[in-house]
Structure formats: structure tokens, C-alpha cells
Amino acid sequence: MAVTLPASVFDRFRKFSRFNSPYPAHHEGCAIDLYPDGETGISPVAGVVRQTRTVGCPDRPYAADEDHLIVVELDDDWCRRAGAEPGTLARILHVVPEVSPGDRVAVGDSLGPLTRSGFFGRWVDDHVHLGFRPPGANALRASGSLPVDVDVPVEPMRWGGTGTVAERGPTHVVLDAPTHPAPGRRFAALASDDGVPLDGGLAHYAGGGAFDALADGTALSLWGTRVGVARGRGVAWEPVDVLANGERVVGLSLFAARDGGFGAKIVCPDGRFELGESVSLALVPSDDPIRLGVG
Incomplete structure (x- = not known):
């Protein structure tokens, strides 16, 4: 089952791409990169933060040597509008979290500042990476994301x-x-x-x-x-x-x-x-x- 981002989500972003990346989730159409104005990582989803995690990333002289994962359990209403099962999890990368487990976030809320990740090519602009996992899945694993569709022409x-x-x-x-x-x-x-x-x-x-x-x-x-x-x-x-x-x-x-x-x-x-x-x-x-x- 694909998760379809509602058109209203894109009002907060100046550009987006599903396939402009060498990483497998993007190659399979199972992730999307969303580029906001400014340096704030804006939430594209609504729900409750369940986990945050800091991970190492490739050593690049132009980038940070750590990246960050924010896991959000999506609200039932957001899932309904996106055609997702209740309890679907969102995985958000490339944002230094200023939210904690238990915090509720809405679409457009600040999650923290964007980070220039070592996972980027040098020509890549800072952005929010978004993927989804089915209810009950291990959201910390790198594989297993659901297909992502977009409801915007x-x-x-x-x-x-x-x-x-x-x-x-x-x-x-x-x-x-x-x-x-x-x-x-x-x-x-x-x-x-x-x-x-x-x-x-x-x-x-x-x-x-x-x-x-x-x-x-x-x-x-x-x-x-x-x-x-x-x-x-x-x-x-x-x-x-x-x-x-x-x-x-x-x-x-x-x-x-x-x-x-x-x-x-x-x-x-x-x-x-x-x-x-x-x-x-x-x-x-x-x-x-x-x-x-x-x-």
C-alpha cells in the first residue's frame, strides 16, 4: 500500500523529488525529499514523536559527521487523508531534533534546524527526507519503507x-x-x-x-x-x-x-x-x- 502525501503538505515546500538520490529507498519510489524555504526542518506529517536517534554518516569535509532520525506515529486523520493504515510510522532525516518522544507535531511545525548531512552530495540543497513504515515495523532499520505517491500536479x-x-x-x-x-x-x-x-x-x-x-x-x-x-x-x-x-x-x-x-x-x-x-x-x-x- 502506498502512502499518498496530500496536496496541502506541499504548500510548505518550494521543491520536492522522489528519485534524485542514489539511495535504494529513493530508487524504488519509497521516499521523498522536501525542500523548505530557510533553514528550519518543517514537519510534513501530523502525529506523536515516538523516537529520535543520532547516527553516523559518511565523512565529508563540507558536511556534518552525524545525521538524525525522527520517528513519528501518524495521527489517524493524517493516515486517512494519505490512504495509510492507522498507526503508520513516518521516518524523517536530516533535521537536528528539537522535539522529544511524546511531543505532538502538526504539519508545518518546526522539528529543529536542518543539518548538512554527509549523506548528501555537495551540490544537494538542505532538505527533509521522508519515508514511511507500516504499523509495528522497526522504524530504525534502513530498509522496509512503503511506496510514496504525491497528490499534487x-x-x-x-x-x-x-x-x-x-x-x-x-x-x-x-x-x-x-x-x-x-x-x-x-x-x-x-x-x-x-x-x-x-x-x-x-x-x-x-x-x-x-x-x-x-x-x-x-x-x-x-x-x-x-x-x-x-x-x-x-x-x-x-x-x-x-x-x-x-x-x-x-x-x-x-x-x-x-x-x-x-x-x-x-x-x-x-x-x-x-x-x-x-x-x-x-x-x-x-x-x-x-x-x-x-x-
Whole structure:
């Protein structure tokens, strides 16, 4: 049984993704990352905090060496609206808990400050990770999450792949295109050639997804190149390279967003592109595609 996040939850977040991660729960469509404005970890669920736990994470010079888990037993009303069994548990990561077992939280409440986890790639923005477990399950184990669906429409954005660098980080740049069709009013995502809004790390993670339901075996293309095939709840990426001005980069970071500064995020750890530089993207088949793991 899938847990379907109600549309009202997304009013608190500026972007979200189910598949833009190398971790198994995301690859299987069993987790979602929610990006709030600011540095506060906002609760996407309502219920009672049952456990908190601090865990070690990979040693990264740009990130904390600890992460945190908050387990919430969901209220019956929240479960009813989400199509979940009463007693379903929510697992929330990447927030330093300022709540304790026994505390009641509502959607939109502060759980604590976001933390820059060592589980992130350097180009990943701070966010709230959310997954669910059936009633009575061991919520501390890393496996066993339920499928996650979303009850919010995502508008497909067609884009030719050209833009100007508007933001530059140590391992990524953001372009000034594509332009969001209705900033602040609805979510949108980069669309395939057939108008399917895409999700995930193209193609630096082995699998991605889409914000539309797809029949198994549905082929997807972008800029005239076949990029993936629908498999189960996600999309298996084809072996392709992303080229920026003719040079191979790590990939494209795909998500649904509603803020005006949407922009394509190009993952390029050598930071070769400068502010104001024009960039043209292309996709080509590859016999040695970049694939990032979880190490």
C-alpha cells in the first residue's frame, strides 16, 4: 500500500523529488525529499514523536559527521487523508531534533534546524527526507519503507537546453533557464520530448523517475536522445552522457519546484563555468556513463 502525501503538505515546500538520490529507498519510489524555504526542518506529517536517534554518516569535509532520525506515529486523520493504515510510522532525516518522544507535531511545525548531512552530495540543497513504515515495523532499520505517491500536479516544462549561468557553487552551476511558467502558484519540472515531467539525477544515478504515472516499458527521450525506460515505480536511465558546451559533466539534477528561480542545475565538480557564461546542453549515448554510488 502506498502512502499518498496530500496536496496541502506541499504548500510548505518550494521543491520536492522522489528519485534524485542514489539511495535504494529513493530508487524504488519509497521516499521523498522536501525542500523548505530557510533553514528550519518543517514537519510534513501530523502525529506523536515516538523516537529520535543520532547516527553516523559518511565523512565529508563540507558536511556534518552525524545525521538524525525522527520517528513519528501518524495521527489517524493524517493516515486517512494519505490512504495509510492507522498507526503508520513516518521516518524523517536530516533535521537536528528539537522535539522529544511524546511531543505532538502538526504539519508545518518546526522539528529543529536542518543539518548538512554527509549523506548528501555537495551540490544537494538542505532538505527533509521522508519515508514511511507500516504499523509495528522497526522504524530504525534502513530498509522496509512503503511506496510514496504525491497528490499534487506537476506541470511539464519544455526546454531546448540553453541558458546562462546564474548561480555558481563548488560542484554545480544553475542556469537562468528553463523559466518557470507560474512561479509560486504551482509545481513544474523539466519535461521529456513527449511532455513527461522528469525526476532524478540524469544520468549520474542509475535510476530516476517521472511525475506522471507511466506504463512499464514506456521509453523516454530528451533533446532527441533516448534517456530511459519506465520500470516499476521509476525509470531506468539509459547509458548517456550529459554534455555542456561539448564537454562531459556529471549530470543534471531534476526535481519539481514552484519558486521563480527554477533554473537547470548542472552537476560539475570542477566548477568550470563562470557566472554569465552561456551554456548549451546535449545528451549522447555513452559506453562509459558516470554512475555515482552511495559511498
